[in-house]
Amino acid sequence: MRNKHSLGFALVMCALAVGLLLGSTVVAKSAEVPVESWNFELVGSVDTATGLGTVGGGYSKIAPWPYTQNTFFNTGCYENGLNVGTVGCFRVLNVANPFNPVRVATVEVFDRVNSPRPPLPNDTYWVTHPDTNVWTNDAFNNLPSSTACGDWKLPDGPGWTTGPTCWDKGWITRTHYTAGVSGDFQDGSTIYWVNSQRLSGAPSKRLSYTGVAFYDLANPNIPQFLGRINMAVDRAANGVYSNAGGVHHGFFDGRYAYLGAEESGFVAAHLVIVDAIDPANPVLVGRWWIPGQKTPEEDAIRNSTGIDPQTKLEKGWIPQSGFTPITRDATTGLLKKDYSFHYISVHKIRNKEIAIISWHQAGLIILDVTNKTNPKFLSRFDYLTPDFQKNDKLAGAQLDYAACVEENGQGSACGNAHAAKLVDGTNIVWMADEYFVRPYGHLRFFDVSNLQKPKLISHLVLPETVDPSIDYPKRTASTHLGNNYGNVLFLAWYGLGVKAVDFSDPAYPQLVGTYSYRANDGEGGQATYDVIFDQIDNYLCVTDSDDGVRILKWTGPGAMNE
Secondary structure: OOOOOOHHHHHHOOOOHHHHHHHOOOOOOOOOOOOOEEOEEEEEEEOOOOOOOOOOOOOOEEOOOOOOOOEEEEEOOOOOOOOOOOOOEEEEEEOOOOOOOEEEEEEEOOOOOOOOOOOOOOOHHHHOOHHHOOOOOHHHOOOOEOOOOHHHOOOOOOOOOOOOOOEOHHHHEEOOOEEOOOHHHOOOOOEEEEEOEEOOOOOOOOOOOOOEEEEEOOOOOOOEEEEEEOOOOEEOOOOOEEOOOEEEEEEEOOOEEEEEEOOOOEOOOEEEEEEOOOOOOOEEEEEEOOOOOEOOOOHHHHOOOOEOOOOOOEOOOEEOOOOOOEOEOOOOOOEEEOOOOOEEEEEEEOOEEEEEEEOEOOOEEEEEOOOOOOOEEEEEEOOOOHHHHHHOOOOOHHHHHHHHHHHHOOOOEOOOEEEEEEOOOOOEEEEEEOOOOOOOOOEEEEEOOOOOOOEEEEEEOOOOOOOHHHHOOOOOOOOOOEEEEOOEEEEEOEOOOEEEEEOOOOOOOEEEEEEOOOOOOOOOOOOEEEEEEOOOOOEEEEEEOOOOEEEEEEOOOOOOOO
């Protein structure tokens, strides 16, 4: 990534002193309070659900801003669980004109014409057709899967005229993330992968797609499906599926897709590497997992009270769901944790391909993935233990720890590693922590000069200056996704909007800009999801979990003078 403007950052810091003082308390306000922003200007917006120019509705999670095309790609059909208006799909937006972004394509997971989605579980249709309710009726557990159930075609009315003989996995598949070739691997490829994960609220006896699909977007207006790979799942005798959550995040280098996937025989999501040299026939070629994730062979590891000689960390843990405080089990003494792979970026470092992975409550993990069939463990930094958080004396750490203890009692730790990225050309990794209750997920910086011994060097914890019950009508103040430009990180902070963070000195990151807004759906608030920076013109694409896409202009430190 180009860094030609980074010298300007230091020159403006003194002039920003007053702004920094005020900006450290700028937050998203309730609908009755005017929103505040500085160093950002809104220039355009689009409702991804309707394609109209006014924001409102339409979730979007976007892939990296393209360097060879004037479009970016987003999965915009993840919004609201079992919602007939937001079925699984991904959408393509053209942002050649930032003042007028345009939705140019919608690609759905299933065939709306030949295999339409049935009425929703609470639809009145089922009142008069209770025996054919495929969402709840066990009589249909063993129906074969299909993507062309023509006899389910809806008539002019709201329901079916014939009973089902098969069902479509796409009904309960939602997309969340799509990406083309990223980072150090930019090569002009037009191949994109799209994740498949289980729709929230879907019945446990129905199977969704569980892997990724590949598309060619040489013509962004007409994406072409190439192929799909699904992960193996388990199914109990009573028909309930497990290990069927699918793929949530991943990274694509143009040939290999590095995916966080649930899979038969494992506890929680782990690394799966797929070779897509032939995207019409992708093949699984490698895996890596934390010792103890594989079952049943490694049950003994997960239940051990010993120390792992490789990581010098506690070997065992008790699986729990994410976004839950970390505590010790009173009987076994083991920490209760969510050991799920969440986010990955891969980088070329010293002639090796190095994966930087956020592994939920296992923390930061670094792997050498040069050999796709046998990834090599390099290091793990687990900041998600009560002992570590209690003894972390870096600025801001104890403020965060105190809030965790206040909410959950002594002996607890809080957090959930969400997204870690290496800053191009440096040894600095930033880590967003996704945590939706106090103390809310904040921002951390690591030094990975020694890939085998990463070092936590700073925190950026924003002060609590609002009443969450009033001022976060959408989402609370957790960090999420973002991207840097030079020494400024543009980060989505959910209920606090967009934040610009100067990390010229990564040991002392400083807030240098904020953009706050109210959703246009009458409920107020914001749920800022991702921020992508355009290196050429200082424009940013900002997505919201249910309020479309905004295009901003960055006017702060290092901005190009036009």
